[in-house]
Amino acid sequence: xxxxxxxxxxxxxxxxxxxxxxxxxxxxxxxxxxxxxxxxxxxxxxxxxxxxxxxxxxxxxxxxxxxxxxxxxxxxxxxxxxxxxxxxxxxxxxxxxxxxxxxxxxxxxxxxxxxxxxxxxxxxxxxxxxxxxxxxxxxxxxxxxxxxxxxxxxxxxxxxxxxxxxxxxxxxxxxxxxxxxxxxxxxxxxxxxxxxxxxxxxxxxxxxxxxxxxxxxxxxxxxxxxxxxxxxxxxxxxxxxxxxxxxxxxxxxxxxxxxxxxxxxxxxxxxxxxxxxxxxxxxxxxxxxxxxxxxxxxxxxxxxxxxxxxxxxxxxxxxxxxxxxxxxxxxxxxxxxxxxxxxxxxxxxxxxxxxxxxxxxxxxxxxxxxxxxxxxxxxxxxxxxxxxxxxxxxxxxxxxxxxxxxxxxxxxxxxxxxxxxxxxxxxxxxxxxxxxxxxxxxxxxxxxxxxxxxxxxxxxxxxxxxxxxxxxxxxxxxxxxxxxxxxxxxxxxxxxxxxxxxxxxxxxxxxxxxxxxxxxxxxxxxxxxxxxxxxxxxxxxxxxxxxxxxxxxxxxxxxx
Amino acid sequence: xxxxxxxxxxxxxxxxxxxxxxxxxxxxxxxxxxxxxxxxxxxxxxxxxxxxxxxxxxxxxxxxxxxxxxxxxxxxxxxxxxxxxxxxxxxxxxxxxxxxxxxxxxxxxxxxxxxxxxxxxxxxxxxxxxxxxxxxxxxxxxxxxxxxxxxxxxxxxxxxxxxxxxxxxxxxxxxxxxxxxxxxxxxxxxxxxxxxxxxxxxxxxxxxxxxxxxxxxxxxxxxxxxxxxxxxxxxxxxxxxxxxxxxxxxxxxxxxxxxxxxxxxxxxxxxxxxxxxxxxxxxxxxxxxxxxxxxxxxxxxxxxxxxxxxxxxxxxxxxxxxxxxxxxxxxxxxxxxxxxxxxxxx
Numbered sequence: 077x078x079x080x081x082x083x084x085x086x087x088x089x090x091x092x093x094x095x096x097x098x099x100x101x102x103x104x105x106x107x108x109x110x111x112x113x114x115x116x117x118x119x120x121x122x123x124x125x126x127x128x129x130x131x132x133x134x135x136x137x138x139x140x141x142x143x144x145x146x147x148x149x150x151x152x153x154x155x156x157x158x159x160x161x162x163x164x165x166x167x168x169x170x171x172x173x174x175x176x177x178x179x180x181x182x183x184x185x186x187x188x189x190x191x192x193x194x195x196x197x198x199x200x201x202x203x204x205x206x207x208x209x210x211x212x213x214x215x216x217x218x219x220x221x222x223x224x225x226x227x228x229x230x231x232x233x234x235x236x237x238x239x240x241x242x243x244x245x246x247x248x249x250x251x252x253x254x255x256x257x258x259x260x261x262x263x264x265x266x267x268x269x270x271x272x273x274x275x276x277x278x279x280x281x282x283x284x285x286x287x288x289x290x291x292x293x294x295x296x297x298x299x300x301x302x303x304x305x306x307x308x309x310x311x312x313x314x315x316x317x318x319x320x321x322x323x324x325x326x327x328x329x330x331x332x333x334x335x336x337x338x339x340x341x342x343x344x345x346x347x348x349x350x351x352x353x354x355x356x357x358x359x360x361x362x363x364x365x366x367x368x369x370x371x372x373x374x375x376x377x378x379x380x381x382x383x384x385x386x387x388x389x390x391x392x393x394x395x396x397x398x399x400x401x402x403x404x405x406x407x408x409x410x411x412x413x414x415x416x417x418x419x420x421x422x423x424x425x426x427x428x429x430x431x432x433x434x435x436x437x438x439x440x441x442x443x444x445x446x447x448x449x450x451x452x453x454x455x456x457x458x459x460x461x462x463x464x465x466x467x468x469x470x471x472x473x474x475x476x477x478x479x480x481x482x483x484x485x486x487x488x489x490x491x492x493x494x495x496x497x498x499x500x501x502x503x504x505x506x507x508x509x510x511x512x513x514x515x516x517x518x519x520x521x522x523x524x525x526x527x528x529x530x531x532x533x534x535x536x537x538x539x540x541x542x543x544x545x546x547x548x549x550x551x552x553x554x555x556x557x558x559x560x561x562x563x564x565x566x567x568x569x570x571x572x573x574x575x576x577x578x579x580x581x582x583x584x585x586x587x588x589x590x591x592x593x594x595x596x597x598x599x600x601x602x603x604x605x606x607x608x609x610x611x612x613x614x615x616x617x618x619x620x621x622x623x624x625x626x627x628x629x630x631x632x633x634x635x636x
Numbered sequence: 637x638x639x640x641x642x643x644x645x646x647x648x649x650x651x652x653x654x655x656x657x658x659x660x661x662x663x664x665x666x667x668x669x670x671x672x673x674x675x676x677x678x679x680x681x682x683x684x685x686x687x688x689x690x691x692x693x694x695x696x697x698x699x700x701x702x703x704x705x706x707x708x709x710x711x712x713x714x715x716x717x718x719x720x721x722x723x724x725x726x727x728x729x730x731x732x733x734x735x736x737x738x739x740x741x742x743x744x745x746x747x748x749x750x751x752x753x754x755x756x757x758x759x760x761x762x763x764x765x766x767x768x769x770x771x772x773x774x775x776x777x778x779x780x781x782x783x784x785x786x787x788x789x790x791x792x793x794x795x796x797x798x799x800x801x802x803x804x805x806x807x808x809x810x811x812x813x814x815x816x817x818x819x820x821x822x823x824x825x826x827x828x829x830x831x832x833x834x835x836x837x838x839x840x841x842x843x844x845x846x847x848x849x850x851x852x853x854x855x856x857x858x859x860x861x862x863x864x865x866x867x868x869x870x871x872x873x874x875x876x877x878x879x880x881x882x883x884x885x886x887x888x889x890x891x892x893x894x895x896x897x898x899x900x901x902x903x904x905x906x907x908x909x910x911x912x913x914x915x916x917x918x919x920x921x922x923x924x925x926x927x928x929x930x931x932x933x934x935x936x937x938x939x940x941x942x943x944x945x946x947x948x949x950x951x952x953x954x955x956x957x958x959x960x961x962x963x964x965x966x967x968x969x970x971x972x973x974x975x976x977x978x979x980x981x982x
Contacts, residue, residue: 254719257686260706261713262784263736269707272732276723368648371688
């Protein structure tokens with residue numbers, strides 16, 4: 077018997093592994109198969125649209141071109157914007173650094189709808205910058221970036237900044253600064269030393285951060301839908317429009333297949349990149365690599381970097397909150413009050429505030445479903461070794477590699493008719509959210525469970541505890557904590573999920589992101605302010621969930 | 637050729653270097669010795685230009701280097717733990733400085749081969765530096781530092797992370813290599829034997845200040861302060877009162893040179909000063925014994941009063957066992973008097 081792991085028998089693993097597998101089969105594999113079937117079958121609406129015709133259509137080529145182009149631009153911009161931040165976090169010690177580093181992660185965990193709202197507030201026609209300009213006597217609005225590429229790029233940089241900061245900054249702070257100093261002493265200028273020594277050593281981290289940013293922006297949906305114009309469509313947006321506006325399911329299926337194929341190739345490429353770029357090097361603790369901000373030069377560098385960081389990361393959120401209180405000429409709670417009034421504009425059915433109740437309910441159901449299934453899978457993965465464990469792990473990650481829009485689209489084409497008609501089931505949304513959340517739950521809990529010291533089990537056994545008592549005393553508390561952490565992730569994911577929900581939410585049961593989307597689609601300053609108010613509420617809810625996760629998680633290792 | 641004048645360096649609130657004065661002549665090998673945290677590495681960083689002093693100057697051949705950036709100083713620095721470029725092989729590590737000088741391909745290849753030969757690594761040019769042993773990495777670091785023929789070579793704890801066998805063999809090799817390239821050199825270490833063993837001159841640092849600057853044999857013969865004496869390894873240090881050539885110590889009365897004036901002073905008994913002699917002035921009980929091959933080191937509890945234990949080093953046959961009583965005589969040349977005022981900083 078393996079002394080390091082408590083025996084989880086093959087039969088136990090099967091029993092625990094079966095429910096998550098079945099869930100995946102039913103709600104992931106089946107919808108994906110339906111998309112493939114629909115995409116390949118072609119003609120259903122009297123149009124001879126074979127899959128290749130769709131792929132080679134001028135419109136598709138244009139969409140693909142734009143998708144790649146904006147993703148590439150976003151990636152370059154994000155890396156360039158975040159490198160100075162990564163540098164000062166890696167090389168300087170200053171007060172409030174930990175807090176600041178935690179704060180930079182906030183945009184990344186915000187729902188994309190909130191990100192889009194914030195940039196609409198900052199750069200849209202109702203921007204306070206325009207109010208300010210008018211006050212100063214400008215003839216017309218000075219910023220009107222919405223609808224253009226710039227707003228999209230800025231929003232992407234905003235919420236993916238933390239990816240580069242964390243990944244590159246982490247490696248950078250572990251690089252021995254003396255390696256660069258050695259180059260300087262040997263006659264290299266500052267720039268040459270950076271280019272020839274530091275940059276090559278950072279390259280793997282930059283490449284992998286860039287790959288992640290590219291993947292995120294390639295599948296960007298909410299930001300583009302809300303900030304872009306009809307001319308700016310990524311594949312994700314195009315799938316949605318083809319489905320919801322044109323009702324052309326076969327073409328949408330062909331596009332979804334194109335999307336799946338692209339994402340899959342990107343992931344494979346990323347894997348290859350990772351293998352090729354690894355440079356063996358001794359990593360050192362970060363402690364002795366930082367220096368204080370003592371002289372004028374470093375004060376300037378650190379100050380300018382932190383200033384621009386604040387401008388990029390904090391300003392949009394501050395403006396978002398400010399706009400939620402703006403009503404008419406002054407500030408007040410009008411928008412928040414309007415959220416409670418029935419006969420509001422949400423499809424004329426429900427007061428917007430009901431969306432909050434819906435989101436909380438769906439969130440709760442997702443927590444139950446995702447932690448239950450996720451923990452079952454995590455237990456198998458953590459306790460067993462070999463192909464069954466690795467295989468389950470890989471299978472569970474698949475939905476993460478599939479875009480949210482594809483998942484939602486799959487639900488529409490697969491689950492709306494017998495044998496599996498869930499169209500009216502209140503469980504449909506929690507099921508979709510569970511699919512998205514489960515990989516997070518598993519990633520967060522497996523390391524926790526694996527971190528249990530085998531010594532503890534041995535100590536308990538030596539002290540006379542039976543295997544059952546040992547499990548209860550040693551593994552039980554850790555798994556309970558893992559369940560809390562996993563549940564927190566599931567809740568946060570469910571709160572913010574937009575792409576899939578947009579396809580499957582019923583008009584009379586919107587979630588908060590859907591409500592925001594609809595409010596933004598309607599004219600009038602009160603609707604806009606209400607959207608901002610809802611976004612503010614969603615931001616606070618998400619922040620609360622993330623804070624709780626951090627608390628529960630403590631210092632335990634995770635995959636994030 | 638190198639002059640350091642009144643250099644002060646602060647790191648936040650803490651003074652790292654205080655009023656450092658230092659001189660290294662052409663071709664001279666100066667060792668800088670001090671406990672960890674005494675500012676040795678910081679001194680090298682200031683000389684290299686990696687840290688700017690808050691006050692004071694660094695000069696080369698009389699020229700102030702304040703405005704000369706790191707990469708134009710033509711100094712070589714071998715870092716503690718070597719700081720090799722992990723993404724380059726041995727050859728490229730060694731060639732880096734020559735490339736920065738813009739050496740042409742022919743000269744570059746010749747010089748790298750020459751230097752690798754000098755440090756005995758000719759066969760490993762194409763090896764990844766991460767696949768080398770500690771001793772090999774150390775030699776790559778040395779080769780990298782000397783390849784561009786620096787006018788001053790600085791070595792920061794070059795033997796720091798190596799095992800004992802290397803530590804004993806390498807100082808001599810290092811000295812030969814430094815001689816061979818004809819550069820001035822500064823060698824930083826916390827190890828007394830290493831520092832005194834190879835130096836033309838030794839500087840001792842304590843809390844960022846120079847507390848001794850002399851040739852190793854002079855330093856050994858007359859440590860300037862009690863702290864330096866203790867740092868060099870002398871443990872038999874005590875207060876004594878001198879009256880007409882006789883010093884009263886807790887261990888007994890000791891003869892001192894007649895020139896020593898009467899009064900209170902600090903006195904050191906070298907561990908090698910003791911000779912077994914039934915008529916000797918010191919009697920004690922062996923409390924511990926450390927066999928060192930060619931000699932033996934004893935700890936001796938002296939019978940008179942509350943004297944601290946004595947450390948005694950000598951050849952004995954047969955070896956005295958713990959619990960045995962010994963009577964010893966002190967050779968006059970083993971008695972060392974510390975100058976007045978030397979006790980102010982215990």
